[in-house]
Amino acid sequence: MYSNKQPSSLFLYDKIDSTNLEAKRHASAYLEHPKVFIAKEQTSGRGRLNREWVSSSKDGLYMSILFNSNLPSSNISSLSLISGLSICKSINKFANNKALIKWPNDIIIENKKVCGILLESIIYSNKLSSIILGIGININNKKFENELAQKATSLYIETHKIIDCKNVVQEILKNFSFYYNRLLSNKFGEVINEYKNLCVSINRNVTIKRLDGDIEAFSKDIDSKGNLIVITNDFKEMNINSCEVVVQGIY
Numbered sequence: 001m002y003s004n005k006q007p008s009s010l011f012l013y014d015k016i017d018s019t020n021l022e023a024k025r026h027a028s029a030y031l032e033h034p035k036v037f038i039a040k041e042q043t044s045g046r047g048r049l050n051r052e053w054v055s056s057s058k059d060g061l062y063m064s065i066l067f068n069s070n071l072p073s074s075n076i077s078s079l080s081l082i083s084g085l086s087i088c089k090s091i092n093k094f095a096n097n098k099a100l101i102k103w104p105n106d107i108i109i110e111n112k113k114v115c116g117i118l119l120e121s122i123i124y125s126n127k128l129s130s131i132i133l134g135i136g137i138n139i140n141n142k143k144f145e146n147e148l149a150q151k152a153t154s155l156y157i158e159t160h161k162i163i164d165c166k167n168v169v170q171e172i173l174k175n176f177s178f179y180y181n182r183l184l185s186n187k188f189g190e191v192i193n194e195y196k197n198l199c200v201s202i203n204r205n206v207t208i209k210r211l212d213g214d215i216e217a218f219s220k221d222i223d224s225k226g227n228l229i230v231i232t233n234d235f236k237e238m239n240i241n242s243c244e245v246v247v248q249g250i251y
């Protein structure tokens, strides 16, 4: 179970394929305490939809938290939202409160991405799973090349301050534990309200990217499970839980 009252074991690497892959190699139904994996560099960093997560710069933070959870697998959307909220709040401590969330859990500053989250799970039975929360944050990157220059930013670019990654890690572990425990104690309704205050994806024109084609829509709200409620251009209401949603005007 996740709690920062229990000791978490910390694994540090100069270079690894991916901290999420390493976390999966350590996953077991018998894991008692969370394990945290941090690398200075990843050779095979992965993002959502199996996209590459550029991880060659030592100025980034590449981190995965592995823990076991009793939550039913249907709670993965809620977990995804509390990850976004807790990491946005952590980043805000170092970013003069400029960070916001693009649903479900991309963190942006000035409409550019500063952090991506890859949440994965291994299910052992209906009720027990290992959760792998992979977090990539652009911390001290001075600039980005090519197409990333349009889409990505870093804490350094936004604040002109060099930030010690250790402090960011500590803040993430503290905040994630706090919000995870809110989820366990059925306080997700309150958490959603906090999430909505930081979320840029509500009341916007959006494009929902689906395998069978794009859908243009207007995003109305977030429901009690963390799904995005949209009204399509032909007036159908849909609750979206896993598709990629492009918000017009954001990277």
Ligand code: BTN
Binding pocket: 017, 018, 019, 020, 021, 042, 044, 045, 046, 047, 048, 049, 051, 053, 061, 062, 063, 064, 106, 115, 116, 117, 118, 134, 135, 136, 137
């Ligand atoms: C995304 O926005 O697509 C998610 C990016 C997640 C990147 C992090 S970096 C640490 C961990 N290891 C990986 O291979 N991916 C995640």
